Amino acid sequence: MPIGFEPTESSAESRAWYHEVARERMRPISRKYDDQEHDLPVEWVEWFWAEGRKGHTGSSDGPGDGFVQVCMQAEELCWGDAGLYLRMPTPALGGSAVSAAGTPEQKKRFLSHFRDEGGDPIWGAMAITEPQAGSDSAAIETTATLDGDEWVLNGTKIFCTAGEGASQQPGGFVVVWATVDKEAGRAGIKSFVVPAGTPGMELVGVENKLGIRASDTATLRFEDCRVPAANLLGSSEVKKRDPKKTGDKGFKGAMATFDASRPIVAAMAVGVGRAALDFVLETLEREGRSPRYDAPPTEQTALERDVMQMEAELQAARLLTWRAAWMMNQGKPNSLEASMAKAKAGLAVTRITQQAVAILGPTGYSTKHLVEKWMRDAKINDIYEGTQQINQLIVARKILDYPSAMLR
Ligand SMILES: Cc1cc2nc3c(=O)[nH]c(=O)nc-3n(C[C@H](O)[C@H](O)[C@H](O)COP(=O)(O)OP(=O)(O)OC[C@H]3O[C@@H](n4cnc5c(N)ncnc54)[C@H](O)[C@@H]3O)c2cc1C
Numbered sequence: 001m002p003i004g005f006e007p008t009e010s011s012a013e014s015r016a017w018y019h020e021v022a023r024e025r026m027r028p029i030s031r032k033y034d035d036q037e038h039d040l041p042v043e044w045v046e047w048f049w050a051e052g053r054k055g056h057t058g059s060s061d062g063p064g065d066g067f068v069q070v071c072m073q074a075e076e077l078c079w080g081d082a083g084l085y086l087r088m089p090t091p092a093l094g095g096s097a098v099s100a101a102g103t104p105e106q107k108k109r110f111l112s113h114f115r116d117e118g119g120d121p122i123w124g125a126m127a128i129t130e131p132q133a134g135s136d137s138a139a140i141e142t143t144a145t146l147d148g149d150e151w152v153l154n155g156t157k158i159f160c161t162a163g164e165g166a167s168q169q170p171g172g173f174v175v176v177w178a179t180v181d182k183e184a185g186r187a188g189i190k191s192f193v194v195p196a197g198t199p200g201m202e203l204v205g206v207e208n209k210l211g212i213r214a215s216d217t218a219t220l221r222f223e224d225c226r227v228p229a230a231n232l233l234g235s236s237e238v239k240k241r242d243p244k245k246t247g248d249k250g251f252k253g254a255m256a257t258f259d260a261s262r263p264i265v266a267a268m269a270v271g272v273g274r275a276a277l278d279f280v281l282e283t284l285e286r287e288g289r290s291p292r293y294d295a296p297p298t299e300q301t302a303l304e305r306d307v308m309q310m311e312a313e314l315q316a317a318r319l320l321t322w323r324a325a326w327m328m329n330q331g332k333p334n335s336l337e338a339s340m341a342k343a344k345a346g347l348a349v350t351r352i353t354q355q356a357v358a359i360l361g362p363t364g365y366s367t368k369h370l371v372e373k374w375m376r377d378a379k380i381n382d383i384y385e386g387t388q389q390i391n392q393l394i395v396a397r398k399i400l401d402y403p404s405a406m407l408r
Pocket of ligand 1: 093125126127128129133134135136158159160161162209217380383384385386387388389390393408
């Protein structure tokens with residue numbers, strides 16, 4: 001089936017609306033909440049909860065772009081500010097986990113109140129990473145033990161995006177990965193919805209970070225934290241690994257969350273990279289040094305070559321991202337494409353923003369402008385939702401058709 005990304009009238013309108021939000025509501029407070037790292041960006045959170053979350057899907061009844069449009073929105077909003085994007089009161093990654101692994105009843109129970117009118121802003125989050133388990137998420141040590149009709153969680157989760165809001169604000173929730181059977185390895189790992197305020201879930205602290213400083217990144221401790229048995233997402237059955245087979249079905253279910261979240265992170269990276277590139281192009285234009293796109297390669301300046309390379313990297317990352325999202329729309333397996341997009345975009349945004357600072361010199365390095373901030377905001381896209389190396393590993397495994405045990 002041919003893929004085309006020509007925006008419909010409706011999606012172009014929607015995109016323009018998100019761009020306006022980014023320009024008018026995010027950029028003006030971008031520096032403020034980068035400086036005031038742990039303050040709640042009240043004006044943004046309140047506006048988003050009251051107005052922004054209704055979104056804008058365009059006016060005409062075009063075919064719509066589904067998940068591609070979600071990625072376009074992420075790009076526009078992260079062109080505004082990636083930290084503020086992550087601080088939006090939404091189900092976020094926790095919602096992706098519920099959507100990927102939850103039953104229809106769980107989706108209704110945990111997600112529908114996010115659409116209710118009024119009330120206070122609420123957040124969702126997903127907690128996988130532990131002090132001794134990051135890239136190797138199968139090594140997690142947080143346990144879940146069934147006691148009657150409740151699961152009892154014990155362990156510590158670190159670097160949980162939106163973990164402060166999701167664990168504290170009534171209506172919020174944290175999806176926690178824990179093992180119900182350590183012996184079973186990956187097959188024993190399940191995810192549990194822990195509603196905000198559940199006794200035994202403690203907010204230990206929040207990180208001071210290099211970038212995306214408007215986003216809260218929490219450490220959460222679980223001590224005899226009890227949730228109803230019905231809060232386990234999907235099936236509690238542990239399918240022990242058949243040594244003759246290479247797959248791990250149960251774990252794969254939980255990992256399916258990444259097929260949706262990696263294209264979004266890739267789109268976020270594209271948004272930050274575009275912010276830096278746009279700033280470079282505007283500055284060069286003001287100085288009368290815009291790249292000559294029609295100059296023969298032998299006559300191009302080094303600056304022109306650098307800018308065109310940045311543009312090519314950005315475009316490649318965006319097309320990979322939209323392809324992964326489009327496949328999701330079509331219900332096609334997209335793990336390979338999602339990891340390709342994430343790996344490419346993480347690297348592209350890191351290079352583009354560093355190059356932007358290099359081209360602009362002192363202007364790029366100064367806090368008078370946001371370019372130095374974008375350079376700091378860029379790097380996280382190469383770390384969370386699978387690091388650069390891990391996504392490259394996934395791509396290699398998928399292309400070569402090697403199980404994880406053979407290529408690690
Ligand atoms: C700001 C921020 C927000 C985050 N948000 C969340 C969140 O919401 N939820 C959550 O669960 N986690 C979150 N994380 C955690 C993030 O997903 C992990 O940091 C990431 O998965 C890497 O794990 P690690 O830090 O333990 O590094 P490690 O796994 O220890 O890796 C260290 C280095 O070794 C490399 N490496 C590891 N294994 C291999 C291998 N097999 N082959 C080649 N290289 C390898 C890695 O690529 C990396 O460069 C967040 C992190 C940050 C910084």
